[in-house]
Amino acid sequence: MQNSPFNPSLIGVSVVTTFLPTHSNPEDNHYTFAYTITISNASDLPVQLLSRHWKITDANESVQEVRGEGVVGEQPVIAPGDSYRYTSGATLNTPLGYMEGSYYMVVREPMDMAPEELPTFEVPISPFTLHTPTALN
Template sequence: MQKTPFNPALVGVRVVTTYLPSHSNPADGHYTYAYTITVSNGGNLPVQLLSRHWLITDANDEVQEVRGEGVVGEQPIIQPGTSFRYTSGATLTTEIGYMEGSYFMVVREPMKVPPDELPTFEVTIPAFTLHTPHALN
């Protein structure tokens, strides 16, 4: 019996951002934000997040590009119907900016095959804003 191919659109990404005034120094152009991301697997096969790519843009159109393995030191395997949540941070020189990017993932089926031997797929993370509480009022 052949399995149904995995649909990458079944991987969902939800983002919640928070300004961290205690880690910021606006007088020096230092604004720090936390973002909590929940990656959900709505498919019928386990998936693994292997790497990330971020573009972080401030109000001056200065872009920081970040690439790396996994997230917060992990390359989580997300089972069908479950999610993985993590919190990380970014620092901007302006009180408003945005992030966008992508995760590179694999379907971990069969589990005994090393992830680098499996085909990857990309999950796009749409732009989300980073801003101080009063910046968008």
């Protein structure tokens, strides 16, 4: 893989989080959250999400790191002006925490070349909060 001159700021990442009380058990310090992420491509080129890296931190400063190919079993190609949305989840030992990370992407042009032969770039994902409805009161 080679570094790309592509401007990663042309890729937008927005997040909406939800506490899942039916999948949680506070008595056992088990708090489950869903997060829905929308990745938008404001560039003139198609891009493909190859892998992700997450740091998930709870209120006790316990950190889980997650690395893997794609997201929810996919390595989506996002056309210029288009977006891709997915929902996943995380479990914390506290009612409050945050996630941050990055996506590793490739400019997917030309489409007939293998992704590992194309320029790659990293899209940082700013920290976002995971919290129960009463954790921030």
